[in-house]
Amino acid sequence: MRIALGSDHVGLELKEQVKQYLTEKGIECVDVGCYTAERVHYPEYAKKVGEAVVGGACELGMLFCGTGVGMSIAANKMKGIRCVVCSEPYSAQLSRQHNNTNVLALGSRVIGVELAKMIVDAWLSAEYEGGRHAIRVDMISCLEK
Ligand code: RB5
Numbered sequence: 001m002r003i004a005l006g007s008d009h010v011g012l013e014l015k016e017q018v019k020q021y022l023t024e025k026g027i028e029c030v031d032v033g034c035y036t037a038e039r040v041h042y043p044e045y046a047k048k049v050g051e052a053v054v055g056g057a058c059e060l061g062m063l064f065c066g067t068g069v070g071m072s073i074a075a076n077k078m079k080g081i082r083c084v085v086c087s088e089p090y091s092a093q094l095s096r097q098h099n100n101t102n103v104l105a106l107g108s109r110v111i112g113v114e115l116a117k118m119i120v121d122a123w124l125s126a127e128y129e130g131g132r133h134a135i136r137v138d139m140i141s142c143l144e145k
Contacts (some may be wrong), residue, residue: 001124002028004061006045009037011064011071014108014116018062021117023139027124030058046074053102054080061103062120068107075103079144082137087111089122096126096132099140 003022007015012034018089019029034040042065047091049061063071063084068085077081083103084095087110095101104123 001060002030002058004030004032004049004058005064006032006049006061006071007034007064008042008045008066008105009034009069010066011042011068011106011108012037014106014113014139015062017113018064018106018116018120029088034036042070043074046071047078048095049103050078050081054078059102060124063103063105063119064108065105066109068105068110072103072105075105082140084123086119086123087115089118092119092123093126096123097129098136100128100133100137 004144005015005019019031022029029054033045046063050064052058053061063075065071072083072085075081081103082099082101084101085103085105086092092104106119
């Protein structure tokens, strides 16, 4: 399992904490930046993570900004990306099972690191169920055309 991680300056610290957590679990992390506290523009990093996922370099992606909202809006503009912004584990789990999300966005100003880890665990341990959900996910893909 390889996961692309991206953040802006506000999400940087949470990204580092989640990266360490994932690495300890044996998950390979590809950190596309940012790497310093210098102010940056979050769509740039949403694009990098989206490209890593759509291009197949990474199976999944995670994005970190102040709320997770800007990152998720930007990522969802990319064809093939289904990004969920979460502040609790239940939606994270269901977003995988029903919506086949491939990018998770978290807000460093909204949640703490321990809740972030619970959300990450819920998201990673859930599997897409397909079946009745597949037609709806296909309908979402049709909106990209
Ligand atoms: C940056 O100030 C902030 O707007 C960004 O981190 C994020 O919260 C946007 O949605």
